[in-house]
Amino acid sequence: xxxxxxxxxIILGLLDQQPRTGYELTQAFDSDxxxxxxxxxxxxxxxxxxxxxxQQVTHHEEVSGEKLVRKRYALTTTGKxxxxxxxxxxxxxxxGGGKDEFAVKLYFIQRPDDPRLVQMLTKQGAxxxxxxxxxxxxxxxxxxxxASQHDFGHYLVLDHAIRREKAYTEWLKAALTACEK
Amino acid sequence: xxxxxxxxxIILGLLDQQPRTGYELTQAFDSDxxxxxxxxxxxxxxxxxxxxxxQQVTHHEEVSGEKLVRKRYALTTTGKxxxxxxxxxxxxxxxGGGKDEFAVKLYFIQRPDDPRLVQMLTKQGAxxxxxxxxxxxxxxxxxxxxASQHDFGHYLVLDHAIRREKAYTEWLKAALTACEK
DNA sequence: TAAATACATGTTATTAATTACATGTTTGGA
DNA sequence: TCCAAACATGTAATTAATAACATGTATTTA
Numbered sequence: 001x002x003x004x005x006x007x008x009x010i011i012l013g014l015l016d017q018q019p020r021t022g023y024e025l026t027q028a029f030d031s032d033x034x035x036x037x038x039x040x041x042x043x044x045x046x047x048x049x050x051x052x053x054x055q056q057v058t059h060h061e062e063v064s065g066e067k068l069v070r071k072r073y074a075l076t077t078t079g080k081x082x083x084x085x086x087x088x089x090x091x092x093x094x095x096g097g098g099k100d101e102f103a104v105k106l107y108f109i110q111r112p113d114d115p116r117l118v119q120m121l122t123k124q125g126a127x128x129x130x131x132x133x134x135x136x137x138x139x140x141x142x143x144x145x146x147a148s149q150h151d152f153g154h155y156l157v158l159d160h161a162i163r164r165e166k167a168y169t170e171w172l173k174a175a176l177t178a179c180e181k
Numbered sequence: 182x183x184x185x186x187x188x189x190x191i192i193l194g195l196l197d198q199q200p201r202t203g204y205e206l207t208q209a210f211d212s213d214x215x216x217x218x219x220x221x222x223x224x225x226x227x228x229x230x231x232x233x234x235x236q237q238v239t240h241h242e243e244v245s246g247e248k249l250v251r252k253r254y255a256l257t258t259t260g261k262x263x264x265x266x267x268x269x270x271x272x273x274x275x276x277g278g279g280k281d282e283f284a285v286k287l288y289f290i291q292r293p294d295d296p297r298l299v300q301m302l303t304k305q306g307a308x309x310x311x312x313x314x315x316x317x318x319x320x321x322x323x324x325x326x327x328a329s330q331h332d333f334g335h336y337l338v339l340d341h342a343i344r345r346e347k348a349y350t351e352w353l354k355a356a357l358t359a360c361e362k
Numbered sequence: 363t364a365a366a367t368a369c370a371t372g373t374t375a376t377t378a379a380t381t382a383c384a385t386g387t388t389t390g391g392a
Numbered sequence: 393t394c395c396a397a398a399c400a401t402g403t404a405a406t407t408a409a410t411a412a413c414a415t416g417t418a419t420t421t422a
Contacts, residue, residue, distance in 0.1 A: 003380090003408070006282055013289035023370050034276075036284040043409060045372055068417050070370070087290060088297060091283045093308040095215075098279030101187055102272045103217040103338050108194035109268060112333040116269060127274040147359045152293040156359075157284050160352050167348035171341050178328045178337075184378070184410090204400050224379060226402055249387050249400070 007039055007047055008056075012075060012083040015057060019074040022048055032138070032154060035161040048073060056082055112179040121179070125172040132165040188220055188228055189237075193256060193264040196238060200255040203229055213319070213335060216342040229254060237263055293360040302360070306353040313346040 014020060014028050025048075026041040028034075051057045056079035059071040075083070102124055109117060139158050147155045195201060195209050206229075207222040209215075232238045237260035240252040256264070283305055290298060320339050328336050 003280075003282075005408080006280075006285070007408085010285055013285070016289065021370075022372090026370095033285065033288055036279070036281040036288070038280070038409095040410065041371075042373080042411080049372095064369090065418055068370070083289070087286055091286055091301070091305070093283065093305060093312075094281070098217070098281075099184075099187075099219070100217040100275070100279075102274065103341055104187070104191055104194070104214065105268055105272055106341075107214055107217070107334040107338045108197065108264070109334045110332060112328065112330060120272070124272070124274060131274075147293065149293060151291060152360065153288040153290045156356050157288045159355065160284055163348045163352045164345070167344045171337075171344045174340065175337050179333070186378080188378085202400075203402090207400095219379095221380065222401075223381080223403080230402095245399090246388055251400070 006037070007043065008051060009083060009086040010037055010039075011044070011047060011051065012056060012079050012086075015073055015075050016080065016083055019072050021070050021072050023070075025073075032157055032161075035135075035164075036157060051079070055079075106175070114179075117179050118176065121172050121176045125169060125176070128165055128169045128172065132162065132169055135162045135165060187218070188224065189232060190264060190267040191218055191220075192225070192228060192232065193237060193260050193267075196254055196256050197261065197264055200253045202251050202253050204251075206254075213338055213342075216316075216345075217338060232260070236260075287356070295360075298360050299357065302353050302357045306350060306357070309346055309350045309353065313343065313350055316343045316346060 010033070011025060014025055014033075020028070022041060022045050025044050026039075029038050048057065048059075052059065052073075055076055057073045058076055059073045062070040062072055064070060102120075105120070106117075135158065139162060142158070143151075143155050191214070192206060195206055195214075201209070203222065203226050206225050207220075210219050229238065229240075233240065233254075236257055238254045239257055240254045243251040243253055245251060283301075286301070287298075316339065320343060323332075323339070324336050
């Protein structure tokens with residue numbers, strides 16, 4: 001893509017929650033936030049450098065063990081301002097709702113009796129059902145009492161992800177029904 | 182990103198439906214298929230050239246009016262085979278469910294009483310509700326009798342898009358309720 | 363104690379995608 | 393008949409993102 005470098009703001013947001021290392025930032029994209037954004041370490045480390053050059057973040061070095069040096073990054077006041085500005089700015093809704101190779105494939109399979117359809121739908125269904133289960137487990141684990149006062153954003157995105165996966169599995173189920181009759 | 186050049190297969194799929202010009206392919210991404218994939222003409226024209234070099238497509242020239250030359254592309258048998266192979270191949274489900282700047286923003290707004298929340302949720306809600314309505318109109322327009330034998334894939338992705346937008350609006354509504362109490 | 367795995371940080375090469383540049387034609391309406 | 397909008401096709405510059413390259417440390421476990 002060629003977005004407006006949203007990654008930088010996400011990094012600022014994560015560092016606002018708590019100071020983190022590049023490694024920890026990378027890990028963050030493997031958990032909840034990964035449902036709605038992703039980035040590899042090869043994108044994160046250079047971005048951290050740029051943010052530091054731009055005075056948005058600073059780091060201090062931590063030594064663990066004998067020689068391992070870890071760089072823990074934190075927001076500067078400038079960085080905090082940048083983050084707040086982004087959070088307060090209008091978010092233009094993305095028109096095309098993301099990319100979905102599977103959906104596109106189905107688009108090109110015209111006939112409901114295509115021999116490949118059932119297997120395709122079943123397989124994807126299994127995957128998304130499993131993912132849904134995992135997300136629901138996360139929810140009961142992290143928010144056993146429902147929406148919380150602190151961590152409200154976290155609750156919202158988890159709920160979002162669950163609803164999305166639910167809708168996805170239901171779509172697959174309906175599709176399966178529609179092509180079996 | 183750096184996908185496995187899925188665009189090429191989508192172009193093949195679109196050309197399999199009917200021969201098209203680069204311009205018409207571009208337009209295709211503004212309609213239904215645009216819900217699950219997008220591409221600009223600056224990506225399409227070069228890709229068409231590559232596909233032609235690779236013998237996947239051919240074109241013939243049409244003259245309209247005095248001098249305007251249109252290139253209408255069609256699949257070769259090789260191209261048809263490539264397409265079928267792609268359609269038959271396993272589709273690995275994408276782990277991270279796409280990117281959503283709005284969702285990420287909410288993630289960083291911890292407090293449910295944040296003064297920005299209501300406006301944000303309301304605004305996005307209006308957009309997605311409108312989009313949902315538009316999609317539902319498309320559905321009743323194109324498939325007044327429900328799922329069709331021909332054009333089944335088209336029906337599926339429309340249904341998919343509708344369910345997605347419905348889930349999105351319901352999430353926003355629930356979020357609004359949750360942060361207002 | 364050896365090996366495997368996780369921790370940790372970077373760079374390089376390549377691909378995917380958008381934005382902007384560039385040019386011209388056709389059609390329909392004011 | 394002029395003008396705007398849609399039609400039509402390309403290229404160039406830049407950015408975003410992934411995959412692969414590269415290297416080394418710390419911890420756990422067999």
